[in-house]
Amino acid sequence: MSDNRKTLAVWKFASCDGCQLSLLDCEDEFLTLADTIRIANFTEASSAVIAGPYDLSLVEGSITTTHDAERIREIRAQSRSLITIGACATAGGIQALRNFADVEEFRRVVYARPDYIETLATSTPIAQHVKVDFELRGCPIDKRQLLEVLSAFVHRRRPVVRADSVCTECKRRGTACVMVAQAQPCMGPVTHSGCGAICPAYGRACYGCFGPMESPNAEALIAGWQRHGTGEPDVVRAFRTFNAGAAAFRNASEKHGA
Amino acid sequence: MADASPPTSPDAATEIAAAFVLPAARLADLVTALRMEGYAVHGPMVRDAAIVLGPLADAVALPHGWTTRQSPGGYRLERRTDAAVFGFTHGADSWKKLLHPPRVRLWSAERQGADFVVHEDAPAPAKLALFGVRGCDLRAIAAQDKVLLHGPYPDAEYAARRAEAFIVAADCAEPSGTCFCVSMGTGPSARAGFDLALAELDPHGDAHRFLVRIGSPRGGAVAAQLDLAPAAGADIAAAAALADIAAANMGRAMDKDAARALLPAQRESAHWQDVAQRCLTCANCTMVCPTCFCTTVEDTSDLSGDIAERWRQWDSCFTFEFSHVVGATVRESASARYRHWITHKLSAWYEQFGESGCVGCGRCITWCPVGIDITAEVAALQDLSQRDPR
Ligand code: SF4
Ligand code: SF4
Ligand code: SF4
Ligand code: SF4
Numbered sequence: 001m002s003d004n005r006k007t008l009a010v011w012k013f014a015s016c017d018g019c020q021l022s023l024l025d026c027e028d029e030f031l032t033l034a035d036t037i038r039i040a041n042f043t044e045a046s047s048a049v050i051a052g053p054y055d056l057s058l059v060e061g062s063i064t065t066t067h068d069a070e071r072i073r074e075i076r077a078q079s080r081s082l083i084t085i086g087a088c089a090t091a092g093g094i095q096a097l098r099n100f101a102d103v104e105e106f107r108r109v110v111y112a113r114p115d116y117i118e119t120l121a122t123s124t125p126i127a128q129h130v131k132v133d134f135e136l137r138g139c140p141i142d143k144r145q146l147l148e149v150l151s152a153f154v155h156r157r158r159p160v161v162r163a164d165s166v167c168t169e170c171k172r173r174g175t176a177c178v179m180v181a182q183a184q185p186c187m188g189p190v191t192h193s194g195c196g197a198i199c200p201a202y203g204r205a206c207y208g209c210f211g212p213m214e215s216p217n218a219e220a221l222i223a224g225w226q227r228h229g230t231g232e233p234d235v236v237r238a239f240r241t242f243n244a245g246a247a248a249f250r251n252a253s254e255k256h257g258a
Numbered sequence: 259m260a261d262a263s264p265p266t267s268p269d270a271a272t273e274i275a276a277a278f279v280l281p282a283a284r285l286a287d288l289v290t291a292l293r294m295e296g297y298a299v300h301g302p303m304v305r306d307a308a309i310v311l312g313p314l315a316d317a318v319a320l321p322h323g324w325t326t327r328q329s330p331g332g333y334r335l336e337r338r339t340d341a342a343v344f345g346f347t348h349g350a351d352s353w354k355k356l357l358h359p360p361r362v363r364l365w366s367a368e369r370q371g372a373d374f375v376v377h378e379d380a381p382a383p384a385k386l387a388l389f390g391v392r393g394c395d396l397r398a399i400a401a402q403d404k405v406l407l408h409g410p411y412p413d414a415e416y417a418a419r420r421a422e423a424f425i426v427a428a429d430c431a432e433p434s435g436t437c438f439c440v441s442m443g444t445g446p447s448a449r450a451g452f453d454l455a456l457a458e459l460d461p462h463g464d465a466h467r468f469l470v471r472i473g474s475p476r477g478g479a480v481a482a483q484l485d486l487a488p489a490a491g492a493d494i495a496a497a498a499a500l501a502d503i504a505a506a507n508m509g510r511a512m513d514k515d516a517a518r519a520l521l522p523a524q525r526e527s528a529h530w531q532d533v534a535q536r537c538l539t540c541a542n543c544t545m546v547c548p549t550c551f552c553t554t555v556e557d558t559s560d561l562s563g564d565i566a567e568r569w570r571q572w573d574s575c576f577t578f579e580f581s582h583v584v585g586a587t588v589r590e591s592a593s594a595r596y597r598h599w600i601t602h603k604l605s606a607w608y609e610q611f612g613e614s615g616c617v618g619c620g621r622c623i624t625w626c627p628v629g630i631d632i633t634a635e636v637a638a639l640q641d642l643s644q645r646d647p648r
Contacts, residue, residue, distance in 0.1 A: 032561045151561045160556045164541060164577040167627070171545035172360035172572055176308035176350035179627045181333045189540035189627050203306065214578045215539045215592065223536070224331065224628035 006055040006154060009041035011075055013061025013068050014095055014123060018140035019086035020044045020060050025143055033147075036154050052078035056153055059132075062088040062095060062123045069120075069129055076130040083149060084126045087139035091211050092245030094139075096123040099245055100257070123245065134159065137192050139209035139242035145194055163214040165189050166206050170197035178205050183228040185238055190216035190248065211243035218252035232256050277494055278486035280456070282466035285343065286317035288426070288454075291483050292387045297424055300356055301389030302349055307335055309349035311356070314389060321346060328434035328509070328620065331629025342461035344390055347434040348619050352548035353388050353395055357419050358402060361571040364555070369564040381418035390428040391452065393445030394437075394619040398548035399425075400451055404611050405551050424476065427452035431500045435509035436620030438633055442514055444617045446504040447497075453477030457497035469497045510623070512633040514604065514614055516640060521597075521605040524639050530593035532638075536630055537592045541574035543622035543630070544599065549615050554579065575599050600632060 010020055024045060026033060033039075040050035057079035063069050076082055087093050098106065103121045107114040126132055136149055145161055152159035162168075166188035170177065178200050179186040187208035188200065194210045222235050230238075239253035280288065292299050301314040304321050314320070326346045327334045338345050367376045391399070399420075406416040427448030430437075439445030448455040454477040457469040469489050472478045544550040554573035559566045573580055576595050581588035589595045607615030616632070623631045 029561060036561050036563075147561060148558060151559055151563075154561065155559050155563050157559065160558050162577070162579060164574075164579065165538070167540040167542050168545065168572075168574065168577065171351075171542060174310065174351055174355060174360070176306040176310055177333075177542070177625055177627065178306075180331055180625055181306065181308045181335070181350065183332075186627065189538040189542075217535075217538050217592065220536050220538050220628055224538075227331075227629075 003038060005036060005038040007040040007050070008037045009052065009054040009057045009075075009079070010039075010044065011041075011057060011059045011061075012044070013059065013072070013089070013126070014064040015061030015086065015088040015093060017044065017060070019089075019138070020058075022085075022141050022143045022146055023058070026147060029147055033150070037150065053080065054078060055080045057082045059084045059089050059126050060086055062092045062125060063129055064095060064098075064120055064123045065118060066120065067118075072126060072129050081133045081153065082126075082130065083134045083136060083153070084132050085136045085138075085141050085146065087137065087209060087211060087242040088123075089126045090135040090137055090246075091243040091249075092123040092125050094242050094244070096245030097240060098123055099250075100240070100253075125245065136161070137194055137210040142194050142196070162193055164193055165213045166191045166193050166195065166197050166200075166210070169193050169195070170200050170206075173197050173201055175200045178203060179224070179228075185225040185228065185230045185234065187221075187238060189213075190218050190221050207241060208238070208249065209242050211246045212248035216248040218248055219255075222252065222256065276472060277489040278470040278472075278481060278484075279489045279493060280468040280470050280484065280486055282341070282343070282461070282468065284484070285320075285468065287484055288480075289314060289317045289389070291480050292389075292424060292426075295424075295480065297385050297387035299387040299389055302344075302346070304335065306350070308333060309335065309346050311349065311351055311353065317343075320390075325432070326434060328436045328624045329629070330436065330623050330631045330634075331626055333624050338461075340462035341466060342431075342458055344428040344430075344456070344458050345432060345461060347430060347432070347437055348392065348395070348621050348624075350546075350625065352546065352619075352621065353391060353399060354402065354548050354550075356386055356388065357399065357423065358406060358413075358416050358551060359419075361569060362415055364568045364570050366568075367566045381415045384419040385422045385424075386419060387424040387426065389426045390456075391425050391448070392428060392430055392439075392619075393448050394439040394442070394617040395548055396425070396427060396448055396451040397442075397444040397617045398619065401549040401611070401613065401615065401617065402551055404613075424480075425452045425454075425473075427455035427473075429455065429457040429497065429501060430504050431458060433504055433508050434620060434624070436623040436631075438508055438510040438512055438618040438620060440505050440508050440618070441510075441512045441633075442614060442616055442618030447501040448473075454481060457500065459493060459496055459500075467493075469493050509620065510631070510633045512618070512636055513640070514616075517604040517636045518608055518614070519605075520636065520639055520643060521601040524643055525597070525601075527639060527642060529635075529639055529642055530597050533596045533630065533635060534592035536628055537596050538628060539576045539592050539595055540627060541576040542625050542627060543632075544574035544576060545572060546621040546625045547603075548619060548621065549603075549617060550574070552580070575602070596630075600635060603632070604636070 178184040184205035186205035188206035192210040299314045406413040430446040452473040455471040578587045603615040
């Protein structure tokens with residue numbers, strides 16, 4: 001019997017596995033997923049691996065070693081389409097904090113045998129190494145958005161994933177703005193939508209886990225926070241989290257960093 | 259400057275001669291009467307450090323003794339020294355969320371063999387009572403009526419929610435720091451478009467009561483059930499005096515006629531770059547604006563490919579998608595986007611709908627995270643054009 005399902009491979013680089021787990025977390029939809037897509041290589045879920053090439057590769061994680069940099073090229077070569085998932089793969093992740101520090105010194109201080117550790121000085125997103133067909137944001141990614149992207153891929157249509165601010169979702173959800181009503185330094189106005197504005201709905205300012213939105217104006221937002229009394233160290237901390245390596249956030253933290 | 263015209267509604271079928279008095283302790287009876295009539299009553303309540311609109315089970319949930327302090331980009335909930343129920347102005351949201359909901363499914367389609375069937379989502383039958391609608395908001399609802407009801411393409415969802423909506427208006431006695439309804443000719447008192455209108459009197463003592471004006475036959479019918487005493491002339495005069503005081507205490511002002519002419523003339527002003535430096539293009543101003551009506555449509559299919567859905571949700575002219583056509587975004591810069599927004603609100607709206615698109619509620623000023631102020635931007639442009647008249 002011929003199997004005309006599209007084949008899927010899921011790959012991991014420097015990351016926490018949280019985004020891959022979002023795929024396993026699609027419990028209700030998983031059977032439909034397995035009917036539609038042939039999961040050919042997903043070692044987090046099954047040790048049975050089918051050799052490539054693959055119709056679609058989902059890539060989690062950032063590039064932090066020379067070995068990674070080679071491996072992602074091989075993966076690209078055997079993937080018809082390649083979609084990156086999560087802040088590590090799209091922006092370098094929290095580990096991109098090394099980009100602002102001295103990795104040599106880390107190696108000496110942290111490890112008993114520094115000579116065992118082979119690592120690059122930077123953590124970089126996949127798109128800096130190979131062509132990426134679509135980048136799905138989030139730390140972790142949103143399960144509904146993942147299903148939307150997979151459905152769009154299978155049915156050859158454009159995924160409905162907007163790049164406007166978290167504020168648009170926050171307002172549609174009916175949350176009273178925590179920046180205006182509680183003077184919290186919220187990242188929402190410069191952050192890419194997709195999570196459904198979860199944090200403000202629970203009374204906490206947005207952390208920026210989806211990275212920069214389509215037209216981020218970080219300087220204007222920082223000026224707003226400063227009027228509420230946010231100091232420079234807190235500004236730097238806010239922009240140096242999971243998407244510290246994304247250009248708009250990196251520029252903001254460098255401008256306000258010591 | 260104050261609105262001295264008598265509280266009559268040109269829309270109302272009956273002449274509004276009578277006004278009645280509702281003791282504050284009996285406000286609950288009004289909520290109950292509406293619920294008994296089958297209305298889902300929605301009104302203001304305290305939540306998330308703000309006053310927001312939500313379903314009202316009873317009058318207890320109303321923000322008794324609360325007020326707010328508002329400024330550009332700032333909103334603080336504060337305790338009052340009295341028990342006023344309507345002692346605050348606009349909150350974090352508007353009635354738009356009930357009449358023109360943020361997200362609705364329009365239809366779904368299902369594959370059946372080689373064919374497919376479409377299930378249209380008929381608008382949910384809604385019998386809403388809006389409790390505590392301000393003068394500016396009555397005019398905002400009228401503005402959305404023009405767009406979504408009386409235009410060439412009436413909106414079925416809006417029509418279904420609007421048709422039976424019962425409106426209890428509430429006069430403003432204390433405007434906030436961002437209110438400018440007097441400039442826009444929309445407040446501070448309810449003038450037209452309500453079923454009942456309340457003016458709150460003496461909230462600090464035992465005489466706490468509401469002057470009740472009737473704006474429609476069904477408003478009259480609900481009031482009749484409450485068996486209210488007619489208002490004394492002194493109460494009517496007291497409500498009018500409060501309106502005068504409110505009108506004299508506006509937080510802001512704007513010359514709406516000047517703005518209408520100014521904005522198209524200042525299309526090339528360098529000032530737009532100045533706004534662009536400050537604007538986040540976050541879209542909060544359009545989302546909170548009670549007249550902004552723009553939506554976008556999203557089509558999706560599920561993994562199996564057997565179900566497709568079309569959803570409609572609030573959009574904003576501050577997003578890239580909004581002006582995305584054939585592979586590019588027309589209004590790419592923040593300056594172009596802010597200019598489009600303010601020009602539509604204050605000028606182009608006249609050409610389209612014969613009035614201003616701004617009712618002076620001040621929401622966009624308060625809820626802009628960085629406090630960009632529509633009245634200040636108009637004033638700045640006016641100032642520049644006078645210095646460099648071209
Ligand atoms: S709480 Fe944050 S995300 Fe929500 S509207 Fe305010 S600034 Fe935007
Ligand atoms: S433009 Fe601003 S002040 Fe005018 S109606 Fe809209 S939100 Fe209110
Ligand atoms: S100002 Fe923008 S969002 Fe509001 S109605 Fe006009 S185009 Fe639509
Ligand atoms: S004017 Fe304010 S609320 Fe509107 S898009 Fe700009 S920053 Fe956001």
